[in-house]
Amino acid sequence: MTAAPRDPAALPRLGWTLAALVLLWPLLQLADFRPAALFEPGNLAAMGHFLAGFLPLETSPDFLALLGRATVDTLAMATAGIALAVLLAVPLGIVLTRSLSVSAIGPGRGGWIGRLLRAGARMLLAVLRGVPELVWALLFVRVFGLGPAAGVLALGITYGGMLGKVYGEILESTDARPARSLLEAGSGRLAALAYGLLPNAGQELLSYTVYRWECAVRASVVMGFVGAGGLGQLMDQSMKMLNGGEAATILATFLVLVLAADGLSEALRRRMA
């Protein structure tokens, strides 16, 4: 009986781990990362003072009515933005998915067209999400003026870039065999997507989309800058007037919305399980 040979992957694994640590250290230095500063007595007092300004929560009926109105506005903008983002992301995500590539199985010719298309889509998605939504918003304000339209468009574009990339990656990482066998039986790409990939990937695609919708609700703070109204603008005003109670109530509203999005995502996942 001989001993099992040493795991050939062990040494490279150790090497990569060390390399990652060596790279991380100067980055932490550059970022001026000093967690100890959080716990120095003077700093603790300053933070406590700041936070104390947020209490008690503002609960006057007038403000709550305003808050309710702003919440509805925010939800509307986030939803419109995500709808636009999905419209952008679905075709681009499908183009990215290699497991839907008929040419990978081998057509007569033309495999390079698919590769070119995928590279183009990847590039386009990078541009869409590489520019922060605030910059897109400031750009669109020049066209649409101050108001929700610029904000919705900016959200749709940036989030379309993120959704498209992640859609492509989710589809890519699901079991490719069902779709491939359908393509091999002469099915078209979209039918193969619907019958071969979506049954496995649908749940994850949906929950990621709901998560992005939740992010869009939070991103409505950006909308405040372009005068789109909603919670962002309300927050902006309260902070400027140093009204901590109002700001705290708005933050609590955000928390409730995030929890609601979480519940919605959970319910949808369970429904689709």
Place this chain on the structure above:
Amino acid sequence: MSFVLEGVGFSHANGQRALAGVDLRVEPGERVALIGASGAGKTTLLRVLAASLRPGSGRVELLGSAPWDAAPRDLRRLRARIGVVHQVPPIPPRQRVVTAVLAGRLGQWPLWKSLASLVLPVDPEGARRELARLDLAERLYDRCDRLSGGQLQRVALARVLYQQPELLLADEPVSAMDPALSELTVALLNDEARRRGVTLVASLHAVDLALRHFPRVVGVKDGAILFDLPAAEVSEALLRELYAAEGGLPLAGTALPFPSPDAGPATAALPPLRCA
């Protein structure tokens, strides 16, 4: 003819040779079994016949056309006429049985019909009919993750029957089934091919199933065809040579894979030549 292979060779990307100089010619309506040890190249050969793998060398002609010279659209139409039963059923676990079976005709349906069928199945009766032949009709609206491995393999089979291909290929179609069911399934494939007059090529691990059900048997060894004979002419010596690499030879008497009139399906369908 149904298909012609001439000097077909294929090597994997890592340089391993899977097929070398394969010549095979099969007329419409013929039923051929491929046998051979694991890794002999049966699956690769079937993938070439399914127009899903382009061989590195040689000439391929399937159902009267040359797939690798055809325009993409013609290649797609050709693929829709070839049905493949896979070794591992390529069915998403969350799909319903009815959808999985109807997916057999995606190559023939326009896109709108395929998508509409996801909302409301367009031909549940067609799916039920094929499932009934496999004794699964009552699972029509069940989800596939509630089926056993053998049941899932039968759903995959029902899909290919529903496709109504002109060239019916099967890669170890009974690997997840018990012996009695294997026997029934192989018989069903043969019936289907006979009834519709289509060509059937199946790779089988169980030599006795191959010899009992198929008129023509092709032995594949090391990526080449070792013999191509009517079932009645396959000799024990040939089989010993075919399976020499599997580590040894028949066993003490009882499991010899020869058709004997009294061999019941339950015992006869056990994998062949398993060493004691």
